[in-house]
Amino acid sequence: MEVGKSMIRVDAADKAAGRAKYTDDMIPRPHLVAKILHSTIANGRVKAIHTEEAMKLPGVVKIVTCFDVPDIQYPTPGHPWSVEEAHQDVCDRKMLTDRVRYYGDDVAAVVAEDEITAQRALRAIRVEYEEWEPALDPQAAMTPGAAAVHDEHPDNVLRHMDLQILSEGAQVKNAEEVLSDPQYLHFSGHYATQMVQHCHIEPAVSYAYMEGGRIVVVSSTQIPHIVRRVCGQALGIGWGDIRVIKPYIGGGFGNKQEVLYEPLNAFLTRAVGGRCVKLELTREEVFQNTRSRHAISMDVEAAVGKDMRIMARRTKAISDQGSYASHGNAIVANTITGFRQCYPDALAHHAEAFTVYTNLPAPGAMRGYGIPQSCFFSECFMDDVAREMGWDPYAFRMKNIMPLGYVDPTNGITCHSTALRECMEKGKEFIHWEELREKYRDQTGPVRRGVGMAIFSYKTGVWPISLETAAARMVLNQDGSVQLQLGATEIGQGGDTVFTQMAAEAAGFPSGRVHIVSSQDTDTAPFDTGAYASRQTYVTGMAIKQTGEEFKGKILDYAAEMLERPAGELDVREGEIVDAGTGEVVLKMYDLAQEAFYSFRHSVHIAAEGTHQCKDNTFAFGCCFAEVEVDIPLGKVTVLQIVNVHDSGRLINPKLAEAQVHGGMSMGLGYALSEEMKFDGKGRLLNGNLLDYKLPTAMDHPELHALFVESDDPSGPFGNKALGEPPAIPVAPAVRNALLHATGVAVNRLPLSPQKLVEEFTRAGLI
Amino acid sequence: MEVGKSMIRVDAADKAAGRAKYTDDMIPRPHLVAKILHSTIANGRVKAIHTEEAMKLPGVVKIVTCFDVPDIQYPTPGHPWSVEEAHQDVCDRKMLTDRVRYYGDDVAAVVAEDEITAQRALRAIRVEYEEWEPALDPQAAMTPGAAAVHDEHPDNVLRHMDLQILSEGAQVKNAEEVLSDPQYLHFSGHYATQMVQHCHIEPAVSYAYMEGGRIVVVSSTQIPHIVRRVCGQALGIGWGDIRVIKPYIGGGFGNKQEVLYEPLNAFLTRAVGGRCVKLELTREEVFQNTRSRHAISMDVEAAVGKDMRIMARRTKAISDQGSYASHGNAIVANTITGFRQCYPDALAHHAEAFTVYTNLPAPGAMRGYGIPQSCFFSECFMDDVAREMGWDPYAFRMKNIMPLGYVDPTNGITCHSTALRECMEKGKEFIHWEELREKYRDQTGPVRRGVGMAIFSYKTGVWPISLETAAARMVLNQDGSVQLQLGATEIGQGGDTVFTQMAAEAAGFPSGRVHIVSSQDTDTAPFDTGAYASRQTYVTGMAIKQTGEEFKGKILDYAAEMLERPAGELDVREGEIVDAGTGEVVLKMYDLAQEAFYSFRHSVHIAAEGTHQCKDNTFAFGCCFAEVEVDIPLGKVTVLQIVNVHDSGRLINPKLAEAQVHGGMSMGLGYALSEEMKFDGKGRLLNGNLLDYKLPTAMDHPELHALFVESDDPSGPFGNKALGEPPAIPVAPAVRNALLHATGVAVNRLPLSPQKLVEEFTRAGLI
Structure with missing residues (x-):
């Protein structure tokens, strides 16, 4: 394998x-x-x-x-x-x-x-x-009389969504009916995230x-x-x-x-x-003139059964789109959808979202595409409800997580596999949840500790919201090695490596004999929409699997010619032609390749190329558990322990998967604790460089633990699901909830910077 | 078209x-x-x-x-x-x-x-x-006791060929029987060519x-x-x-x-x-350490009927292979074969060839691959015989040229088409052959004029001596334009342009919408053995035609899906989908491409890739007519008029074909008049630079006339045959024969440099 x-x-x-x-x-x-x-x-x-x-x-x-x-x-x-x-x-x-x-x-x-x-x-x-006069936040931009950032949108609202969604079999008119039903408990909250930058090292x-x-x-x-x-x-x-x-x-x-x-x-x-x-671009231009992650705020209301079951929620999100549409409404749409999907309401859900033009640099796609925000909103809210009710936030979550077989009523995305429960159990055990929740229950003094958690669900690719298509090409070399060519891209995540493994698996070769063409040249590369939405191992993976099998079929057809045996009796294993029954090597790939290239009888350049259009999607899951120490007078949070546990289906390359999680966790920690793009009253970016913008470095990190529970997703090419973006998602709310556990202070805006924490602690009477 | x-x-x-x-x-x-x-x-x-x-x-x-x-x-x-x-x-x-x-x-x-x-x-x-002690020529190297250049060949003979070939239906034992038969006229000659360099501008x-x-x-x-x-x-x-x-x-x-x-x-x-x-490499290294054209000498004997029909010939060629085998015996093998094929003997042919290692830089392939040499030998000999007999050299040639349908008895290569006769007629008319032959018959004085000619045949590619295989790939772009990717190479000859035209023709597109990928990257380019042997338009052309048709078929299948009509009713013309019957445009290619790439229903990256193995060959033909003025005391030849007339089948691009002929004629003139690599007694190259090596420049050239007679070769992908190398072939013997006509002096060694001519004229008593 x-x-x-x-x-x-x-x-x-x-x-x-x-x-x-x-x-x-x-x-x-x-x-x-x-x-x-x-x-x-x-x-x-x-x-x-x-x-x-x-x-x-x-x-x-x-x-x-x-x-x-x-x-x-x-x-x-x-x-x-x-x-x-x-x-x-x-x-x-x-x-x-x-x-x-x-x-x-x-x-x-x-x-x-x-x-x-x-x-x-x-x-x-x-x-x-x-x-x-510039409008530097959505409220200002939506104020009547504000100048239109784009003439096409005089009110500066690029898009307003308003969706009432009834759960299957629900006997209610709308979410409001549930939200006003006195048989349920009622909660509300307001949460907000900041604008942050990707900070890729290459500008x-x-x-x-x-x-x-x-x-x-x-x-x-x-x-x-x-x-x-x-x-x-x-x-x-x-x-x-x-x-x-x-x-x-x-x-x-x-x-x-x-x-x-x-x-x-x-x-x-x-x-x-x-x-x-x-x-x-200079680093300053990267900050000022490229994209960032949206600052989004959300109002949440919920009706929850006394048995902890979430019956209905209403959300209203406002996304600061800055000066250009970029990905437009798609990101806040993902935020409200992701918020909803993670804990499917028993009865109804009402989501509203505004994407608002302002006079700030335009945010766009950033790892998680609206879900780091929705996860922050959702997971803060879950902890706030649990705290108010004295429930175990772990148990409250477990009561409401998406079940296997769940079908999203709006887009049909189906939960084909889930090991979220097992991920939560593994994380809980790792961090010693019950012991620490108990231990840190009633602390006093300036330095306190807490433990928090957060979970998420994340879809894999963009179908059916958008097209999912990918092509692959494989060519046999003269020495029996293989070229693999894709339109999908290596962007540092290890794509080339896992694509190589997938092609090897599909065609029956050892990975070392598959040479991937890393660079894409649109004149020669097969078509693929590229690296985003954690889609490539899933969507491109399908194209690789299909092409690899076709490629193997062509090799076997040629082997059948050479050996004068039916192709059906043959197979490719470890890169050689074997008798499918006995596994015995009947022809070396080297000899087949030499004959195919140089035969006077029948010369053929064995190559396969094909498109796979993906018309499915599936949910990846995971959770983060964090233990923090909070120095209240300093407003300083130190993460003592942190673990992400992921269900991304079958792992193509466990070591690379772990590395991917480490990177995401690091990004999540910066999001949680320090990063924020700041502007003056003229709309001028104040900290657009890596000195003033507080990106965490290795020295700021605790040891990052990455664990997995592998499910075998039936819709994934090799049982695999999204892993690219997920690791960055649950870290910030887990840290925030640990802070809540430590101090009792619910900080509802990111980042949890010393300045903000000192203000919050002062307001809460801790300082 | x-x-x-x-x-x-x-x-x-x-x-x-x-x-x-x-x-x-x-x-x-x-x-x-x-x-x-x-x-x-x-x-x-x-x-x-x-x-x-x-x-x-x-x-x-x-x-x-x-x-x-x-x-x-x-x-x-x-x-x-x-x-x-x-x-x-x-x-x-x-x-x-x-x-x-x-x-x-x-x-x-x-x-x-x-x-x-x-x-x-x-x-x-x-x-x-x-x-x-170095051996600096084949005689020295073959002398018993000479040091072996390579231990594997103690006698320094890399290969000795000895072939007796009887013509179909011939009732003789061997060539010798004919050569000693008193009913025929008997002739003999000895000719030799020099070592020259390619002198590509880029080292x-x-x-x-x-x-x-x-x-x-x-x-x-x-x-x-x-x-x-x-x-x-x-x-x-x-x-x-x-x-x-x-x-x-x-x-x-x-x-x-x-x-x-x-x-x-x-x-x-x-x-x-x-x-x-x-x-x-420096220019000096290019001369000294890369390849050159073989110095070959040949002894010729012939038996000719009184009706001018060549009955049998015997040749013995010695090729100076220098210090490394390079293309080995293949080049002199081509020389003796080409010599034989141009005028198929009525009865028999006996060819012998030696490829001999010496201590000189090794020659290799150079435009014509042994045929500029064989053409010089053959065409000098034809004129020498004609002169001896008082025959018109034009008529003598016409009597003996290869007929349509000729099948080479040794390799089966067949004359699928020939317009050699028409080429000769066209050249004769252009130069006013009869008028000038008569006019310059009996000249005296130091400056004299003459007119000469030479013809050649040249096969197209290397089948069946070697493998002929080529692959092509075509991909539809989002805007309905096409990428064409080949392993065949543009080497300045215009390959990319004619490949583009061929692909456009085969797939039904305007050439302007076919984008060729000029550079070959073996990681992604289809396989092709490359540019040599005037093979690409013929062999790669077949791959392009086949792939273009497959590509068109895939487009039509997709169009059939979109239009819900059978693909058989549709065609691609001028890059659009038309009703095959009426020619009316029923779907724009742009719309088809957009749908194929971006369809939610059926997204497919339309691409075709295939190998064509060529198992045929065909003869191209041509001739050169030259009028010269010879200044006898100065040993100086001035070419007054020169024309090449080619039958290369159907021309893919007439202007490019003409340019190709111009380049070849220029190379032929240098070969005829001035170029020669010279060595001292230690084997050190004396003129390995563009100053001392007399490559003709534009100022040394007369106007170069290139004419064509287009045949439609049934074996060529578009009726086309070899044109890459042929133009360089007949120029030197045509000039030499014009010199013979002008002066009566048969110079049998190239180049016709002033030094050599003064020596020859002196020996002949003209000086």
């Missing part, structure tokens, strides 16, 4: 030795350098741009302003395209804009012979603005040049085929006239699931006659 | 603008530089190499000597591999050698941080040799690095898949552990149909832990 083994990453040696090639390693020399001029107001209009002085600088090749770019609005998120307009993303972005919507908006770009000249040119450009970087009349863009992206499409849309040219190449990337976490600067880069190379132009 | 149109080269704009990327444009920085230490003796043995001083130089990273490389002998020529040992190429090359076989042989290599350091290191290495250049434990070699080659194989062989590792990438190349002409320095480059990157190492 190749699947299920902890094989060493296929890129381990190259990445450790510094040999792995990233975008900036590949850029040809000489090349031109582009730099972007960002607005110094958050809301307003460019009246004029004076570039004469800048153009005089030796080495300045080209300056384009917002008045020079095509008048085309295009969508930026990395969603599959849809032929139906209703399912297409919002087109509200132009390559450069005269309508300034946030502090730092893109108004002009310089192309110069070198970076220093480009920077000098930026400083030499003079912009005349008409400045308006957004691309370079572009022209070849054969077409534009080539080499970019650090999660979604090369979508970059191709959006560049085509933005420039108003055929998508086939764009070629996108994706090298190794230094992290993405959803930020590179958006097509931000590739279109401008493509436009700039065309503007300089196809010369190679590099466009690399 | 896309085939038959003179579309502009797909790479024209990039090449004209300097945007096209060649190997050296792509090398990552920083990189290491390798330089090779060449022997300063032509024959002998390395006793010791002292590298200590060189290693002390700052910036020297690694020195490897002939004592450090794997003890593996490998083959270098770009032939398809064979699983049968008897059909494999001679393995007589090591990456570096202690047995020095020619002046300049490779004994060590330096890897340094930069080129200057590498050069300095070379000078600091001290080599101790044991030196032996041999490659760089290599490691990735994922595998070795990547980027090289200026005609045969990327074969480079992969030979590197694997030379290093003794799996061929799948090598990845070869071929960018645009600056000419090859057969010299890059050999795997010369890629194995060493691969070895060197491994020796420095996978760091990127560049290995670029």
